[in-house]
Structure formats: structure tokens, C-alpha cells
Amino acid sequence: MSHDSVNPSSTLSISILSGKGGVGKTNLALNLAYALYKANHKMLVMDFDVGLANVDVLLGVSPEKNLQDLLQPGVMPSDVVIPVEPGGFDFLPAASGVPELLELDEDGRDQVFGKLNTVLGEYDYVLFDLGAGIGKTVLSLASMTRMRLLVVTPEPTSLTDGYAVIKVLKNQLGIKDFLVVVNQAGNSKEAQTTFDRLHGACKRFLDLDIGYLGAVHTDPNVPEAVRRQIPLIKYAPQCRASQDILSLAIKIGRHRAELRTSLKAKSILKKITHG
Amino acid sequence: MPENNHEHSPFPHPRREILDEITRLREAIQSKSRCSVNSSGEGLIITRLCEGLTLAEWEEILSEGQFHHWLALPASGDPTPHLARIQRTLEELAHQTRHDPLTGLGNRRAFEKHLKMELERAYRSATTLSLAILDLDNFKAINDSKGHPCGDQVLKAVAGALLGHKRLYDLAARIGGEEFALVMPGSGLVQAETGLERLLEQIRERKVVCDGQAEPVAVTCSAGLACTKGRVQLSVERFVDLADKALYEAKAAGKDRIARAPIPDLLETPQATLVHAQEKQFLFTGPDT
Numbered sequence: 001m002s003h004d005s006v007n008p009s010s011t012l013s014i015s016i017l018s019g020k021g022g023v024g025k026t027n028l029a030l031n032l033a034y035a036l037y038k039a040n041h042k043m044l045v046m047d048f049d050v051g052l053a054n055v056d057v058l059l060g061v062s063p064e065k066n067l068q069d070l071l072q073p074g075v076m077p078s079d080v081v082i083p084v085e086p087g088g089f090d091f092l093p094a095a096s097g098v099p100e101l102l103e104l105d106e107d108g109r110d111q112v113f114g115k116l117n118t119v120l121g122e123y124d125y126v127l128f129d130l131g132a133g134i135g136k137t138v139l140s141l142a143s144m145t146r147m148r149l150l151v152v153t154p155e156p157t158s159l160t161d162g163y164a165v166i167k168v169l170k171n172q173l174g175i176k177d178f179l180v181v182v183n184q185a186g187n188s189k190e191a192q193t194t195f196d197r198l199h200g201a202c203k204r205f206l207d208l209d210i211g212y213l214g215a216v217h218t219d220p221n222v223p224e225a226v227r228r229q230i231p232l233i234k235y236a237p238q239c240r241a242s243q244d245i246l247s248l249a250i251k252i253g254r255h256r257a258e259l260r261t262s263l264k265a266k267s268i269l270k271k272i273t274h275g
Numbered sequence: 276m277p278e279n280n281h282e283h284s285p286f287p288h289p290r291r292e293i294l295d296e297i298t299r300l301r302e303a304i305q306s307k308s309r310c311s312v313n314s315s316g317e318g319l320i321i322t323r324l325c326e327g328l329t330l331a332e333w334e335e336i337l338s339e340g341q342f343h344h345w346l347a348l349p350a351s352g353d354p355t356p357h358l359a360r361i362q363r364t365l366e367e368l369a370h371q372t373r374h375d376p377l378t379g380l381g382n383r384r385a386f387e388k389h390l391k392m393e394l395e396r397a398y399r400s401a402t403t404l405s406l407a408i409l410d411l412d413n414f415k416a417i418n419d420s421k422g423h424p425c426g427d428q429v430l431k432a433v434a435g436a437l438l439g440h441k442r443l444y445d446l447a448a449r450i451g452g453e454e455f456a457l458v459m460p461g462s463g464l465v466q467a468e469t470g471l472e473r474l475l476e477q478i479r480e481r482k483v484v485c486d487g488q489a490e491p492v493a494v495t496c497s498a499g500l501a502c503t504k505g506r507v508q509l510s511v512e513r514f515v516d517l518a519d520k521a522l523y524e525a526k527a528a529g530k531d532r533i534a535r536a537p538i539p540d541l542l543e544t545p546q547a548t549l550v551h552a553q554e555k556q557f558l559f560t561g562p563d564t
Contacts, residue, residue: 156558164550167548167554198558200561201557204557205554205557
């Protein structure tokens with residue numbers, strides 16, 4: 001990995017986390033990617049919810065190969081990556097229902113990323129849709145990417161789970177930068193209160209400032225797009241949630257523009273050794 | 276290797292004088308209270324020239340007096356037979372330092388050394404390690420009523436059951452008079468207990484036939500089981516103590532059974548990442564309450 005320590009196309013790696021399941025993390029990841037793709041960015045979405053993967057269903061694709069196949073000798077990223085839209089919206093699926101593969105250990109990750117590193121630089125953004133919880137794969141991937149989006153909902157249990165993810169990543173792996181998205185918000189005030197509460201807890205108990213990327217409002221078009229297996233932004237580009245996601249995408253784009261110089265100097269993924 | 280102090284005395288020592296001297300030496304060493312061949316690395320090899328003594332005579336003295344720890348080298352002539360004998364003795368001593376002579380199992384020393392290594396491995400690689408300490412029930416009564424040779428037969432039978440039960444990479448040791456240990460790398464509490472139940476069952480069913488005893492001797496075992504998940508660093512003493520306490524519980528609960536020690540790794544919650552009640556409360560209700 002050290003050979004790729006220079007990142008000429010300033011590819012930004014982003015992990016999308018949630019702590020709690022069912023907060024709309026996968027759907028948000030997919031739509032953010034789609035929005036950025038529509039803004040002429042080259043995107044790779046990687047399903048890293050290993051063992052319980054769902055991005056393929058949301059995209060309406062039936063992959064023949066997946067992430068785990070990269071562990072096989074001779075299988076290359078081009079054999080596994082699926083072009084979802086022409087000209088730069090690619091998807092790398094993971095396997096579902098294979099409990100042994102739930103956690104990729106250090107060696108497994110090394111093999112997978114050893115192959116992926118050759119292609120990551122072709123994209124502007126690489127999005128990792130991580131599973132819920134605080135398993136080893138989630139923690140290590142979250143600490144490898146250059147940006148972390150934490151998805152919460154106004155539901156208190158989503159807040160406590162999201163907070164637990166932050167606390168573990170900070171105190172165990174020294175990660176201190178998080179951007180929060182409040183999903184399924186009833187209104188902007190509720191979203192702001194939700195973020196303020198999480199931020200307040202991080203400030204008081206962890207002495208940590210977290211960033212607020214924005215909110216996505218509850219929208220009846222979301223479940224409909226899921227049912228139709230089409231990205232929401234493609235299905236209903238004018239709806240409230242789509243507009244929210246577009247705003248988030250614009251902010252992420254600004255972030256990358258600001259980080260551009262520093263990104264070039266760093267590898268796309270931070271090399272870590274952990275479990 | 277001992278280095279002979281070839282200091283030729285001008286006067287030959289009569290045999291009697293040597294024996295007196297050895298007796299005095301023994302008393303002197305005893306007064307210093309310790310002398311063993313347990314190789315802690317410290318200690319001295321003491322040499323003395325016994326003029327006139329032949330190898331044949333020395334062999335005789337060795338076998339009659341059980342002086343296995345004494346080594347001899349010739350003052351002159353061909354040292355080959357003597358060196359061969361020293362080599363044999365060293366090999367025997369090396370074996371003795373690790374094995375229990377009665378049962379052939381590892382001894383306490385081998386057990387502690389092995390367990391220390393396995394605890395280190397478990398901690399470094401965050402893997403599971405289990406330890407069972409087994410103690411024969413009512414062994415004193417067997418010794419008293421059937422005699423010590425029969426007691427020895429019983430110990431050998433239990434050792435045989437242990438050897439037959441253990442996996443290739445487990446260590447079985449006799450760590451006390453009627454106390455045995457089984458070190459099981461990679462086994463968790465549940466797996467180790469299932470195996471131990473089978474072992475106890477085998478021992479229960481295995482009747483020991485002793486010379487001169489009409490009835491075969493029935494014997495049972497109690498066991499204390501400890502386990503680590505490799506997440507906390509444990510000393511040999513602490514791990515053995517956990518298994519010992521569990522063994523005590525098994526005895527107190529009526530013998531012929533297994534008791535489990537608490538898993539130390541699960542007792543210590545990682546405080547650094549634990550989300551406390553007050554943090555949850557804050558997230559639920561905000562800072563005002």
C-alpha cells in the first residue's frame with residue numbers, strides 16, 4: 001500500500017456508518033453517490049456490509065461475483081466491479097448470508113485492498129457502505145477512510161448507538177473527525193435538535209467536536225424508490241429528500257475541493273493494522 | 276559440563292576418609308538447606324578427586340546408593356566410557372526435570388513452563404486457553420486401605436485416561452501427589468467442559484485392578500476449570516488459582532464433578548469505550564434534566 005502513498009487524482013474515501021441498523025444508511029450512501037455522479041464525478045460504491053449486503057437489491061442488479069471473490073487468486077477488480085451507470089458509477093457488491101465472511105481479518109483486508117488499490121485512483125470518490133454495529137470490519141474500515149459520515153435518525157436509540165460508534169472509534173482507534181447526517185427527520189428543527197444532542201454528548205463526555213453535514217427529511221418517495229430498485233434521485237429528483245441529498249452532495253464536493261491538496265499527499269486509504 | 280579439579284595430592288586418601296568427608300559435606304549442604312538439580316541456572320557443580328577408585332567400583336556405588344546426580348570423570352586414561360555415562364546421566368536428568376517418574380506425564384515444572392508460554396500466546400494472539408486441574412477423590416483412603424502400590428496403580432490408570440483423552444497439542448501433567456493438570460489451547464469453557472465430562476466418565480468406569488486385591492478399585496475425580504479469552508494478561512499463578520478455587524468448589528459440592536471458574540476476560544469491561552448510563556440519559560433527554 002505504501003507504493004500508492006501519492007493520490008494524484010485526489011480520490012476521497014468516505015465510510016458511511018450508523019451504529020444502529022435501519023436508519024437508511026445504505027439508501028443514503030447510494031443516493032449520495034448517484035448525486036455526485038450526476039455532478040460528473042466518478043464514483044465507486046463498495047458494499048462493505050459483509051455478510052448482510054443489500055446495495056445490489058437497491059440498485060436492482062444481480063452480481064455474479066462479489067468482494068469475497070477478490071480473495072481468490074486471479075480474480076481482479078474488473079471481474080467484480082459492476083458498472084451501474086455509464087461513465088463512472090460503479091458498484092462493488094459483497095456477499096450475503098455467509099457468516100464466516102462477516103469479518104474480514106487483517107490478512108483478508110490486505111488481500112482485498114492489495115487488488116483494489118490499483119483501481120481506486122480512477123475514481124473521484126470511493127464510498128464504503130459499512131454494516132451496523134461496532135464489529136472489527138466496521139471499525140477498521142472506518143479508520144481507513146479519509147472521511148466518515150455517521151447516519152443517525154431522531155430516534156434516541158439511533159443516537160446512543162451512533163454515539164457508541166464515535167466513542168469506540170475515538171478511544172480505541174484515535175479517530176476524531178466525524179460528519180453527521182440526520183436522516184428521516186420530521187422537520188429541520190428536529191434534525192438540528194438531534195444533532196445538537198449528539199454534539200453536546202460528544203463535547204461533554206468525549207471533549208470532541210463533530211460536524212453537521214445536514215439532514216434528510218422523511219419522504220414517502222424513499223420507500224417507493226426502494227421498492228422500484230431505482231436510486232431516489234433518479235426516481236424523484238424534485239422531492240424533498242432528493243433535494244436534501246443533493247445539498248449534502250454539494251457540501252461533500254466542497255469538502256473535497258478544500259482537501260484537494262492534502263489528499264494528493266496521502267494514500268487513498270490509511271494503512272492500519274487492527275485485529 | 277563439570278570441570279575436574281585435577282589437583283593431585285601427594286598422599287593417597289584412604290576410602291574411609293573420603294566417605295567421612297562426603298558425610299560431612301552432606302551435613303554442610305543440608306545446613307545451607309538447599310541443593311537440587313532443578314536447573315534454575317544457579318548453583319555449583321562440585322568435583323573431588325577420589326584416587327584409586329575405578330569406573331566399575333563407581334558404577335557399583337551409584338546403583339547401590341542411588342547417587343544419580345553424581346558424575347565421574349577419570350583422572351587419567353581413556354575418558355570415553357565415563358563421558359558416555361555422563362551423557363546418559365544428563366539425558367536422564369533432563370527427562371527427570373520435565374517428567375513425573377511414576378506416570379510419565381509432565382511434572383509441575385514442565386506444566387508451569389508450558390502454561391506460561393500458552394498464556395503468553397493466548398494474550399498475544401487473543402485466542403482462547405483452558406486449564407483443568409483434576410484431583411482424585413478420597414485418594415488417601417485408597418492408599419490407607421489398599422496400600423501405596425495400589426495407590427500408584429490408580430495414579431497410573433488416571434494418567435493413562437488423561438493421555439488417551441488429550442489432544443495432540445494439549446499438555447497433561449501430574450502437578451501434585453494426586454493432582455493432575457490439563458492445558459487445552461484453543462478450547463473455550465464449554466468445549467473443555469464437554470471433553471472433561473467424558474474424561475471423568477471414563478475414570479469413573481475404569482476399575483483399577485491391584486495386585487493382591489480381590490476387588491478392583493473404583494476411583495473418581497473432581498475438576499476445576501478455568502478459561503481465558505486472551506483479552507487480559509494473566510500470570511500462571513492467577514490462572515492456576517482460578518482453576519484451584521473452582522476445584523475446591525467441585526470438592527465442596529460433593530466431588531466427582533466439574534466446577535467452572537469465572538472467565539476473567541469477561542469480568543473486566545473496557546471502560547474506555549463503554550457508554551455509561553449518564554451518557555445515554557443525556558442523549559435521550561438532553562442537557563436540561
